[in-house]
Amino acid sequence: MNTFLETLAADNAAETGSSLTASVAIQVRAAILQGSYAPGTKLRLDDLRREYGVSLSPLREALTRLAAEGLVQITDQRGYRVAPVSAENLVEVTKLRTQLEIMALTESLARGDDRWEDSLVAAYHRLSRLEREGTRGEAWEKAHRAFHLTLFAACGMPLLLRFCGTLHDLSDRYRRLFLVRHAPDANVPREHQAIFEAAMARDAQRAADILSRHLERTGRNVMAILNEAAAADTEAAAD
Numbered sequence: 278m279n280t281f282l283e284t285l286a287a288d289n290a291a292e293t294g295s296s297l298t299a300s301v302a303i304q305v306r307a308a309i310l311q312g313s314y315a316p317g318t319k320l321r322l323d324d325l326r327r328e329y330g331v332s333l334s335p336l337r338e339a340l341t342r343l344a345a346e347g348l349v350q351i352t353d354q355r356g357y358r359v360a361p362v363s364a365e366n367l368v369e370v371t372k373l374r375t376q377l378e379i380m381a382l383t384e385s386l387a388r389g390d391d392r393w394e395d396s397l398v399a400a401y402h403r404l405s406r407l408e409r410e411g412t413r414g415e416a417w418e419k420a421h422r423a424f425h426l427t428l429f430a431a432c433g434m435p436l437l438l439r440f441c442g443t444l445h446d447l448s449d450r451y452r453r454l455f456l457v458r459h460a461p462d463a464n465v466p467r468e469h470q471a472i473f474e475a476a477m478a479r480d481a482q483r484a485a486d487i488l489s490r491h492l493e494r495t496g497r498n499v500m501a502i503l504n505e506a507a508a509a510d511t512e513a514a515a516d
Contacts, residue, residue: 301329301339309348309359310450311415312457320349320357346443348450364503367451371496374444378492379485381429381437386481389431394477400427401473408466413456422449424469428476428488448492451499458502462495 305325308314326336340357343349350358385393404420407413422445429441468491475484 297331298335298338298342301331301335302342304329305339306343306346306348306446309343310418310446310453312450312453314359316359316450317361318359320359322357347447362451362454362503364500367496367499367503370444370447370451371492374441374448375489375492377437377441377444378425378429378488381432381434381441382476382484382488383481384432384434384437385429386431386476386479386484388433393427393431396430397424397427397473397476400424401469404469405466408469413461418449424473428472428484448495452495455495455499455502462498464494465491 305314305320314320320340322333322336326333329336337355340349341351344351344357348360350360352358389397400420400423404417404424407417407420425445426438426442429438432438468487471487472484472491475487
């Protein structure tokens, strides 16, 4: 758990140290999650090489790593493209995230020690302060990710933590599509507080129920946006 928490606090940078490939992967991942590279966009190696100041070798390795995470697709002739979004993929990501996060949360509440509790208190404090201030930029995104992943940090299952982190990122890409057209969900801060309080009370069933509703409602909100976009595309094609 110690290594995971240290890595989380450094926003995944500590795990990889000075690795150039890992540094590029972190930067491209952030750009994809922020929407700087839209779903389906072709990633031109020469442009990326100049943008990040690296050679082709670490750049290809970074993109291959992101392909394993589901954020990039490898196309014919060694090309790369940002993974597209779809209703089917959203359903899969939401279901898997809900199931695995509930498993990780249950184990974490059973195993978590005082240090884990201190870490959770600190993570929630940072997130709740930003939510009270109405801050919803990258500072909130980092605090939000840290809070969710710290909930699971004591589960004692490194592979499960890795899967939860990947699914969180995939889900967040969809959530940010919702935020492009809508204001943030007003229920979210209250749900974060309820999850935190249930976790601190070691009430695994209540924490799992709130977390499940939290994730599933977000999925429904994003699905509505995808359906609206699909309907608009159909109408435009008919014209």
